[in-house]
Amino acid sequence: MDTENLFKRVIFVFALLILFLVLFIPHDHAKMPMHVDSWIHLTIAKEIADQRQITDTCPYQFMQTCPYPHGFHVFAALFTNVTGFPLHLLELLLVPLLFVLLGLLNFCIAKELFESEEVAFLSMIFTLLVIGNMTIIGPLYFVPQTLAFILLWTAWLLFLKKQYLLACLPFGLIIVTHRSTLVLGFFLLCANLLPLLLEKRSIKQSVMMSLIPLTILGLIALAYRKTIIPVLQYALISPIETPQQFLPQMVSWTFVVIALLGLIAMALLRNKVRWMFLPLLGFLIIDYVLFHLTGYGYGILYRRLVFFIIMFLPFMVGRGVMLLQETAEHLFKREWIKTYQIVLFVLMIVLIPKALSINLSTMPSSVWVTPQEHQLWSAFAVQHEGAELLTDHLEAYALPYYGLQPLQTSPMHLAGGYNDFLRFPYYYQNETQLIPFFKQHPHAYLYYSTPFNSSAFEPVMNRSSLGIYRFKEGSS
Amino acid sequence: MNAKQMMITSSAAAILFVLLTIVISKDMGIALRTSFMLLAIFIFPVFLLPKSWTLTEKLALGPGITIAILVLLAYGTSTILHLPLTPGTSMTLVTLTIAAVSGIGIMLNTIQQNKK
Structure with a gap:
């Protein structure tokens, strides 16, 4: 662990514990999967576990072939095959653990991007803002998107650590796990290649490095062409989907403003992050605004778009909070503000409970099956x-x-x-x-x-x- | 982090996993097997991944890499080799996955040393 003293380690573990408990307590109270989508995917996983092979048929009355890629279901089936753990309880066991893992990945990615432990820690704790509700079937539930995002963030971190070949492993699995996450994955890959290509001294190396994963991805895509074509139909050529929820209503105006401050900080202060984040987030945000202004989106389904923006929110909010601390240091020029990071401390005391309350308020109060x-x-x-x-x-x-x-x-x-x-x-x-x-x-x-x-x-x-x-x- | 600290960490994680799975499943046998699986996904990679990575990075990256190898192996076993995914096959795949993660760690360590 990079944190230097015991106090920092205790705070770090405490933050991870909060991430675990915020999902474990409601799931433990419910005792059963909390969303109808979880039941759909658990049933497919059960079919694979029972049949002992990957089948294309769906155990529903009216479906002949399964519309979902099977990566997530194979994982759940393998898990229950090895352990004998009841599939309907997997949500209670794995969802809180995967949420902690998401927090850890946010910490490591933010550390690579911003080269600051403070921003990394803030990005980790503001993983609390990754909420789930009716339109965002995210980390709250045991669904393919939950696993796909862990894989995507793993691939992203490996890419940032220049482990390009290794990054192909989790990226390859996203192809057979969740289609619209794969679309975001391609955008993210392009966003990561841009700064590499802009470094003039390493253009040759960058092109070579980008060719390796792209070639392997192309081969995998060919092997799974039955999955890739629906991806294009489903996500890139998206049907019109009316905006249902307004982002500030979901995460509050406070966090939206701080996130925008973070985005400004990225645009103005850091070259590496600027060329990685701005084109990607710019595209997502412009698409989001266009959805609200015109009712039309360009490329991504609206409900996925909101979720994608929310997945990047911890980084933006983390950087925004740090910008406020830096601004206070610059404006007031008092040593104690810098030494004790007093603004950061106060903001954390105010904003972490607020993020926690937002997360808890989106929890469903009932389950489909008791x-x-x-x-x-x-x-x-x-x-x-x-x-x-x-x-x-x-x-x-x-x-x-x-x-x-x-x-x-x-x-x-x-x-x-x-x-x-x-x-x-x-x-x-x-x-x-x-x-x-x-x-x-x-x-x-x-x-x-x-x-x-x-x-x-x-x-x-x-x-x-x-x-x-x-x-x-x-x-x- | 040295070997002793790692042993303490993994033992603590194992105890926590056993407690957690007992609370959920109320069955000791299932709890022990599940704890092994959770250790294989979340903790074993910490020992196996390259030494140059920090503990936080190993903890964050290990599960994603392990799950990716495990599921891709299962895909290959079922769709290319046409073997049934029985509990025995699944257990073999978990073992192979641990070996593969270990291989990745050794390979990356060797590359790192050669660069030096």
Whole structure:
């Protein structure tokens, strides 16, 4: 460790502990995956673990081929194969650990870029600003994007350390892990090559160095061309996506202003960072502003764009806070301001709790599947393997994990089989509409988490207020 | 950081991992196997990666490199060799991954020494 004394080490470990606990406590409280997307990917991972091979089929009722690359699922399947660890608990175990790792990577990358331990530490602690909510399926959940960003940041740090060949390993895995992160990866690679090419003395070396990873990437891209073409269709030629959330509403104006100060500091003060960050962040920010002004984006889907900007936010905020300290030193010219870094200290006391509160406020307060539902569905699936079950349209996405078939699926999650008819009758427990449906599906079952009294349905399995019901034949 | 300090660090990490996995899985056997896997991903690379890197860099870079090798090996095993990804195969892949990370560390150390 580079930190020089015990106090710095204790603060460093304490900061890592905060990063761990900020995700561990809510996940431990929930006990189950916290987002419907986690269930989708865990189910695919379970399919790979059960089949013991990488398959292209998706264990959903309406999907023939899987729309996702499998890198993340293979990792989860391998992990559970070796350890026997239940897949649905992996989110609780790995997400907080990967968040700590993201903080460490932010520290090392910022140290390489800014050559300052203070900025590096600030970038690490402001990893707290990397939040997750409905539109940003980020490090809060166990989804491919979480792993892909760890891989991308690893590749970036290796690139900064001039380990070009080694950088190809994590970069190669991003190709088969997450498509839009790969798009950002290409932008990031170009942004990193720019300063190398601008160093006149090393142009030949830089070109050679950039050719090696690009060639290898090209070969990998050829090998996985089935993945690359959807990448281009999905992300580069992006469909219009209306902006849903305004960045300052998500991370507050305070951090947006400090981040812009950081960006100004990068533009004015450091050549190495200037040529790396400005074209990339400039592109992302201009695209973001254009989205808000015109409703059109150029190159990246809006929700990914917000997430990409948020991933760079710790560096910008870290540099911005340091700029305020440097400005105070310059303006007031008092020795004690410089010696004790008093402005930095005060800002940290104010801003770290604020970042923490922003992170916590974006945590979901409920889970799609509770531990009690997990127990009930597991027990039901043992006796009725492959049975059709009508649940809430988002809970339905967890059903294939238990080997059960959903009868309605979410309209937001790619499935073409969303049964619009079932949504409201299900919510309002409307028998007159449910009964004709169950007459057409006499072998299907009905699940409710609240008490359901009906002469047309009889309970098959109960756990406190939760119940699975069967349609009584002959009911009208 | 010397060998003794590294041993202490990794032992502390192992104990923390065991405690964490026991809390989550409530099963000692699963907890021990999971702790081994977590050590292989997060801690073993610290011993294996080049000496010229700082401890923080090794801690930050190790897991990404290890996961990348592990999953790419699994991809190759399944799609090129057409071997099933059984628990035995998976364990072999983890062992091969540790060996590969070690090889990378030795190679980078040698390159560094040759430069000197």
